[in-house]
Structure formats: C-alpha cells, structure tokens
Amino acid sequence: MEAATVSSRAGSKPAPARAWAWLRRNALLIFAGLAVLYMLVPIFVIAVFSFDTGNAQGELDFAWDGFTLEYWQNAFANKAVTESMVTSLELAALATVVSTAIGTLMAMALVRHEFFGRRATNLLIILPLATPEIVIGAALLSMFISYKVSLGFTSLFIAHVMFSISFVVVVVRSRLIGFDRSIEEAAADLGSTPLTTFRTVTLPLLAPGIVGAALLAFALSLDDFVISNFNSGTTVTFPLFIFGASLRGIPVQVNVLATMLFVLTALTIVLVLWQQRKAKEMASVRPEQEGQPAQV
Amino acid sequence: MTTRRRLIPYWLLAPGAIWLALFFVVPMYFMGELALRSGTFTEGFESAFQISNFSDALSGHTNQVVRSFVYAGTATLIALLIAYPLAYAIALRAGRWRLLLLFAVIAPFFTTYLIRTIAWKTILADDSPVVSVLQALQLVPEDGRVLATGGAVIAGLTYNFLPFMILPIYASLERMDTGLIEAGKDLYASSTQTFLRVTLPITAPGIVAGVLLTFIPAVGDYVNAEILGGTGTAMIGNVIQSLYLEQRNYPEAAALSFLMMLAILIVVLIYLRVAGSGAFMGDEDERRA
Numbered sequence: 254m255e256a257a258t259v260s261s262r263a264g265s266k267p268a269p270a271r272a273w274a275w276l277r278r279n280a281l282l283i284f285a286g287l288a289v290l291y292m293l294v295p296i297f298v299i300a301v302f303s304f305d306t307g308n309a310q311g312e313l314d315f316a317w318d319g320f321t322l323e324y325w326q327n328a329f330a331n332k333a334v335t336e337s338m339v340t341s342l343e344l345a346a347l348a349t350v351v352s353t354a355i356g357t358l359m360a361m362a363l364v365r366h367e368f369f370g371r372r373a374t375n376l377l378i379i380l381p382l383a384t385p386e387i388v389i390g391a392a393l394l395s396m397f398i399s400y401k402v403s404l405g406f407t408s409l410f411i412a413h414v415m416f417s418i419s420f421v422v423v424v425v426r427s428r429l430i431g432f433d434r435s436i437e438e439a440a441a442d443l444g445s446t447p448l449t450t451f452r453t454v455t456l457p458l459l460a461p462g463i464v465g466a467a468l469l470a471f472a473l474s475l476d477d478f479v480i481s482n483f484n485s486g487t488t489v490t491f492p493l494f495i496f497g498a499s500l501r502g503i504p505v506q507v508n509v510l511a512t513m514l515f516v517l518t519a520l521t522i523v524l525v526l527w528q529q530r531k532a533k534e535m536a537s538v539r540p541e542q543e544g545q546p547a548q549v
Numbered sequence: 550m551t552t553r554r555r556l557i558p559y560w561l562l563a564p565g566a567i568w569l570a571l572f573f574v575v576p577m578y579f580m581g582e583l584a585l586r587s588g589t590f591t592e593g594f595e596s597a598f599q600i601s602n603f604s605d606a607l608s609g610h611t612n613q614v615v616r617s618f619v620y621a622g623t624a625t626l627i628a629l630l631i632a633y634p635l636a637y638a639i640a641l642r643a644g645r646w647r648l649l650l651l652f653a654v655i656a657p658f659f660t661t662y663l664i665r666t667i668a669w670k671t672i673l674a675d676d677s678p679v680v681s682v683l684q685a686l687q688l689v690p691e692d693g694r695v696l697a698t699g700g701a702v703i704a705g706l707t708y709n710f711l712p713f714m715i716l717p718i719y720a721s722l723e724r725m726d727t728g729l730i731e732a733g734k735d736l737y738a739s740s741t742q743t744f745l746r747v748t749l750p751i752t753a754p755g756i757v758a759g760v761l762l763t764f765i766p767a768v769g770d771y772v773n774a775e776i777l778g779g780t781g782t783a784m785i786g787n788v789i790q791s792l793y794l795e796q797r798n799y800p801e802a803a804a805l806s807f808l809m810m811l812a813i814l815i816v817v818l819i820y821l822r823v824a825g826s827g828a829f830m831g832d833e834d835e836r837r838a
Contacts, residue, residue: 285638288631289653292711295668296660301669366558372560377569383761383817384573384810385769389787391793391806392576398799416587418565431728459743476662479786480774495663499776503667511664518659522652524599 303508337494345474348413356421362535390483404486584804621767624706640722697779705773721755
C-alpha cells in the first residue's frame, strides 16, 4: 500500500531522484538477488569449466582455453574418478536405507509416546548435530584405533549412518507433528489392525517426510569428506578422491560428474516438490466435490 | 497389555539409540582415554593418565586455536549480515519468486562441498577477474593476492556455511505473524523501530540457531584453510587432522579434539538451557521436552 503512494508521488520528481527512490524501495530485493547470485557463482564456474579444453592437467586457472565436449563424451573414461563415484553411491545408498529406517522409528517414539528418558534421548539426537565433524571423525577413529579395527567400507558405513540419523529424526519429526491422528483412529474404528493402519494409512501420509529425510541423508553421505577422511583406510570415496587429486591436479571429469550430480539432484528435488504439491491438492479435494454424494 | 504398550517407545528408539550410543558416545570415551596415554606411534601408546597432554595440546597450538575462533567468528558475523536481509526478502517480499529463491539457497548443497571450495580457489586465483576488480578498488594491494590469505579462508567459510544461517532465520521469519508488523505501524512506530522492537526479538531464536549452526562447523573446519589458505592460516581442524593422520601423535590429537568438544558442549548446554531443546530441532514450541 505504502509503496504505491510513494511511487505516485515520486512521479513528479526529476529522473535521478526517481531512480534513487526506486533503488531505496527495492534495495532489499536487489540485495537478495545479489546474495543469491553469490551463492550460485561456484556452481556456474564448475559447470562452465567442464567444457574448457585447457585445464586437462587440473590447473586451477581462470583462463578460458576453448570449448570442448570431450570430457562430457568421456565422462566415465577416468577410471579412478568413476570408481570413487561408484563407491560413494553404494555407500550413500546403504547408509540412507539404514539411517532413514531407524531415524523414522525414533521420530515416531519422540512425537507419539510419552516415556521416561525423553530428555536424554533428545540430547543424544541433538549432540551429534552440534558436534564439529572433525570431532566426530576423530572420536570414531580413536575407538577404531583402540580396538585395532581395520578401516574401510564398513567403518565408513558405520560413520555415515551415525551422522545421518539425527538429520532424519529432525525431518521426520517435523512432519509427524503436523499429522492428523483422527485419520488413524478412523481406520481403527473401521476394524483395521494397528499394523494394517500403519502400512495403509500412516506410512503413505508420512511418505513425503520420509522421502525428504532420505534425500537429505543421501546428499550428506555423498558429500561427506571430513568424517570419511578419518575413517576410510584405503577406501576412496568421491570427495576423498577429489581431495587427493586437488593436491596433484584435478581431472576435468570431476567437473563433469559434479555438474551431472547437480542436475540430477535438482531434478529430483523439483520432482519431489511437484509430487508433494499434487498430493496436497488431492488431499484437499473433498468427497462431495468429486461428485459422490455422502451416503447415510 | 499396558506394560507392552509402555515398552513400545523403547522398541522404536532402540536401534537408533544403540547406534548413536555405540558410535557417538562410546567413541567420545575412547577419545578421552586416548588423550591420557603416553608414548609414540612406533613404540606404542600406554595408559598413563597423562593429564599434561591437555595443557601441551593447548599451549603448543595457541595461534591456531585463537585463529580458529577469529576466522569462524568473522565468517559467522558476515554470514548473519548477508543471511538476515536475504531471509527477510524471501519470507516477506519475494511473492511468487519465493520457492525459486529458496531453491537457489539450497542449490550449493547439490554439489560436493570440496568441489565448491575448489571452485572458489579458481575464482580467487591470482589471474582471475575478481582479484583484478578488488585490486582496482584498492581493496587488495596491486601486487597482492587473495588466495592463501586469511581473507580467502574467511570467505570460503562464509560461503560454505551460509545456508545454515539462512534456513533457520527464514523459518522463524516465515512463521512470524506479519500482523504484528502492521500493529507496530498502526501504533506510529517507524519501520526501524518496528524492526528493532518487533521483528528482531521474535526472530531471535532463528538467529541463535543460525549462529550456532554456522559457528560450530566453521570453527572445526579444516577444508577451507587447507584449500584456500596458505602458510599461517592453519586452524584447529588442520592441527587435529595432521596430528591424527600424518604425525600419528594420537594422544595430543585426541586431547585437542576433546578440548574442542568440551568447549562446544558447554556452549550448547547453556544454549539449550536458555532456548529449550526444541529450538535446535526447528521448533520453539516444544519446550517441555
């Protein structure tokens, strides 16, 4: 409202004053635009330099040496890059399944049940979120050293499930809080057993929260460097490969795979959001509107 | 039946709680125990209850400890100054652009943390246009560099943890009843007064959560200092990493990690006392827990 009156008054002023008024009025949005641009700059750089011919030796220069599709055509030609990516994907998939399952159960207990030890459980879930990754990694390594456990895929799996659980709990929990329990009661009234109710009512309604949590867990696992660096032994994940390569020279394929990963993740998120919006629309349609007269 | 019902939450909690206990709590004990040992990697470490490891770890790395807090503190402050206006614009001014802007805020998460940081190394490289502009503006001396300085490390930390600052602040702004701003204006408060007396206090929990979520990972980070920094920019994380993985001086490394954990634990416990455990989980309502 206020903005409209200001602009009509500004109409009679000279151009510089009008421009100044416009700037002042939109300063916040301009700032927001610049900030968002800042957040996206590195992503552009990664994508653009995946088409650059010159830096095959991984020189980190800003010089543009010429356009090529070579690295996109041979995206998987660099064996070391591809192998580390496969390891990362396997690890992320396994860790996601396990952490999402046990995290969801924990969230159900926290939201739906009163029990002794609630405060301690909350603390147990919050603390890993509040601990720097390096301390988590160092502590796990300390334990593995004391037990002389050999490090590798298994120790990475243990670590990745561990740091994902808390995030899963937080996401699923927020979905459960807004959950309308009368639907479940209705199912029970209609003679459904608790297990059937859980399978046919609770789980489908919780699905968006669980999918969101799983996506987060997957992304965290795929991205983790610090904790993995402490507990990997000789197993090389994608981030670990990149770190090693950054000291010698990064193959351009890394930029290509990173760009692919970005596009895939972005598409997945868009798809999930779209699906959720559709589900919401369907849920908001009342039976009468579908042309089914209520039967008594 | 009732006893069985009462046991249900424990069955639900068991797998996760056991996993966290075994692989988060127990390792902390082992780290503490390792910190008290003496000896060397080649001769083996013995339990010796050597408390001096803690004071040695701290006094040997005073520079890095101080630097970590200065870098992380500066990065957190800059992140807050960028994040608050941005979150405000997205939550209250963006209209139909809201979802797109939110998407852009989390977009960095879709690429690997390390690659993003390495991209900044490219952007801040000596021959890059960004550095030329900074030199032209006299912000950097004509023959000066950006890469390998503390400034580059702070810039990297700010960038990498910015979303953790934006999201909680956005959440608290989005939940805010905008009627309160109207009410402030109706009562003849200026925009500044309304902001300082209404908006800012209401969104304080979001700010506190954002500050913790940015500062904690930043203070323990070593990737930015490793990739963007140079000599004289090492942080605690770099020291811990090098002591554990390169020098294999486990007792001192464990002692330093343990002290770091302790410092953060104290901060978090004070915070939970003040703000309630719900605040960390994304809602301020559940203070009973």
